[in-house]
Amino acid sequence: MMAEVNLAIIGAGPAGMAAATAAAEAGLSVTLLDEQSRVGGQVYRDIERATGKRAEILGQDYLAGRVLAEKLSEPETSYVPNATVWQAAQDGMLSYSTDGVAKQITADRVLIATGALERPVPLPGWTLPGVMMAGAGQILLKQSGVLAKRAVIAGAGPLIYLIAAQMVRAGTPPLAIVETQTWADFIQAQKHLAGGFRGWRYLSKGLGLIAELRRAGVKRYQAASNLSVEGGAHAEAVVVDHRGRAVRIGCDTVFLHMGVVPNTQLSRAMNLDHEWYQTQHCFRPITDEWGRSSAERVFIAGDGAGIFGAKSAEIVGHIASLKIAVDLDRINAAEFERRVRPLIHASARERAIRPFLDVAYPPSKEIMSPEDATIVCRCEEVTAGDIRKYASMGCEGPNQTKAFGRPGMGPCQGRYCGLTVSMILAEENHRTMNETGYYRIRPPIKPLTLGELAQLDETGGDGEEGMDLG
Numbered sequence: 001m002m003a004e005v006n007l008a009i010i011g012a013g014p015a016g017m018a019a020a021t022a023a024a025e026a027g028l029s030v031t032l033l034d035e036q037s038r039v040g041g042q043v044y045r046d047i048e049r050a051t052g053k054r055a056e057i058l059g060q061d062y063l064a065g066r067v068l069a070e071k072l073s074e075p076e077t078s079y080v081p082n083a084t085v086w087q088a089a090q091d092g093m094l095s096y097s098t099d100g101v102a103k104q105i106t107a108d109r110v111l112i113a114t115g116a117l118e119r120p121v122p123l124p125g126w127t128l129p130g131v132m133m134a135g136a137g138q139i140l141l142k143q144s145g146v147l148a149k150r151a152v153i154a155g156a157g158p159l160i161y162l163i164a165a166q167m168v169r170a171g172t173p174p175l176a177i178v179e180t181q182t183w184a185d186f187i188q189a190q191k192h193l194a195g196g197f198r199g200w201r202y203l204s205k206g207l208g209l210i211a212e213l214r215r216a217g218v219k220r221y222q223a224a225s226n227l228s229v230e231g232g233a234h235a236e237a238v239v240v241d242h243r244g245r246a247v248r249i250g251c252d253t254v255f256l257h258m259g260v261v262p263n264t265q266l267s268r269a270m271n272l273d274h275e276w277y278q279t280q281h282c283f284r285p286i287t288d289e290w291g292r293s294s295a296e297r298v299f300i301a302g303d304g305a306g307i308f309g310a311k312s313a314e315i316v317g318h319i320a321s322l323k324i325a326v327d328l329d330r331i332n333a334a335e336f337e338r339r340v341r342p343l344i345h346a347s348a349r350e351r352a353i354r355p356f357l358d359v360a361y362p363p364s365k366e367i368m369s370p371e372d373a374t375i376v377c378r379c380e381e382v383t384a385g386d387i388r389k390y391a392s393m394g395c396e397g398p399n400q401t402k403a404f405g406r407p408g409m410g411p412c413q414g415r416y417c418g419l420t421v422s423m424i425l426a427e428e429n430h431r432t433m434n435e436t437g438y439y440r441i442r443p444p445i446k447p448l449t450l451g452e453l454a455q456l457d458e459t460g461g462d463g464e465e466g467m468d469l470g
């Protein structure tokens with residue numbers, strides 16, 4: 001099969017943008033696909049249009065993404081917006097839909113740069129209208145300038161402070177921040193303080209954000225437990241145990257957040273090898289130091305291979321492109337060594353803070369093992385108790401649960417329940433996460449109409465080749 005491009009990149013966040021620019025500079029033909037209408041990814045979402053007040057609210061770190069977006073407008077890179085990749089094969093064939101039309105493209109190498117997803121936060125009341133993930137609330141701000149009034153932010157992780165500070169700057173401060181990380185977590189994290197000091201810029205930014213929140217009078221409930229959301233037709237209050245007593249905080253909107261996890265939908269659908277990464281309580285695809293996955297032609301860069309942040313994503317995207325340029329004889333081994341060494345040092349520097357943050361801000365035990373009545377699979381309304389019942393009936397792995405009660409078979413294809421289902425099964429069956437495994441993800445990984453599928457023949461693709469609808 002003669003490939004149409006040297007490199008197809010999925011995802012135009014920092015990893016994908018940096019990789020596209022570096023690959024084009026090395027003389028590769030590049031196609032960059034992203035389901036959003038503009039480049040930027042999660043962190044720099046809509047960066048090209050952010051001006052005035054919105055730019056001021058989102059801050060300097062966000063505006064740094066402009067440089068990446070500007071460099072991208074080189075003629076060697078073909079950028080396809082609104083392109084949702086719903087199938088990818090190890091031989092380099094990708095299927096995607098754009099504006100309701102399905103297409104295929106073949107590439108010598110594929111780089112998956114699909115970033116992270118917010119960790120699901122299954123707790124009582126999380127399915128009520130008015131409850132959303134904090135990152136989703138931030139997307140409303142970045143993309144539409146919309147902000148919630150009378151909101152409470154609850155969970156754990158540094159992103160909470162950033163989003164709260166952005167709300168303060170926008171004139172709609174959160175009513176309160178409820179934090180579930182404990183003092184014991186913080187003490188545990190001290191053993192990674194050396195890395196914390198190497199990443200002092202991040203520490204000082206975090207402390208700056210907390211000071212900004214204090215000045216704005218935002219109330220913080222730290223080391224809170226038994227987090228739940230109360231309401232009838234709509235969220236009405238966040239309820240927590242704090243310092244030995246139950247606290248009820250009335251609100252209209254609840255932003256939940258317990259960190260982000262690699263988006264492995266495509267890497268799973270491609271049958272690449274994955275492993276459980278205990279430090280970050282998530283699965284991640286196995287890659288070598290250059291980002292090559294268990295398949296020769298497929299690379300993964302950025303948060304999709306483990307959560308290390310936007311700057312690190314940019315650097316590892318660059319590194320993967322250099323390695324691909326060696327693979328395809330655009331640069332030689334000596335040139336590669338010369339160019340990659342400083343990037344490796346920069347990447348280590350950017351990642352140094354991460355072990356400290358991972359231990360200081362873990363997801364709460366309550367969401368990793370939710371109480372029986374809590375809905376875990378939102379699409380099919382399957383509860384944690386249902387999953388435990390399946391385990392007691394001999395169900396050993398997440399794929400089997402589908403036969404019992406359809407979790408993971410709704411429109412989100414397991415994105416919001418996969419981790420929790422695996423965690424509950426591992427706990428109930430006394431097995432490790434690697435032994436328990438994850439859902440087998442089948443293409444199409446996103447909803448696709450029959451009409452789109454039928455068009456593949458008309459648009460030049462071959463509806464049969466490389467297509468496994470399992």
Ligand SMILES: Cc1cc2nc3c(=O)[nH]c(=O)nc-3n(C[C@H](O)[C@H](O)[C@H](O)COP(=O)(O)OP(=O)(O)OC[C@H]3O[C@@H](n4cnc5c(N)ncnc54)[C@H](O)[C@@H]3O)c2cc1C
Pocket residue numbers: 010011012013014015016033034035036040041042043044083084085086113114115116117118135136138139159162260266301302303304308309310313
């Ligand atoms: C909701 C959310 C908000 C965040 N906000 C911040 C923040 O404000 N500051 C911060 O420092 N970090 C933030 N993070 C963390 C941040 O996303 C990462 O550190 C950084 O963006 C990782 O860069 P990346 O290039 O790996 O992926 P991303 O920036 O996430 O880019 C991935 C891109 O892949 C695209 N994509 C995914 N799947 C497909 C598909 N099947 N087909 C086509 N395109 C696809 C997405 O549309 C996205 O544009 C946020 C994370 C999330 C999930």
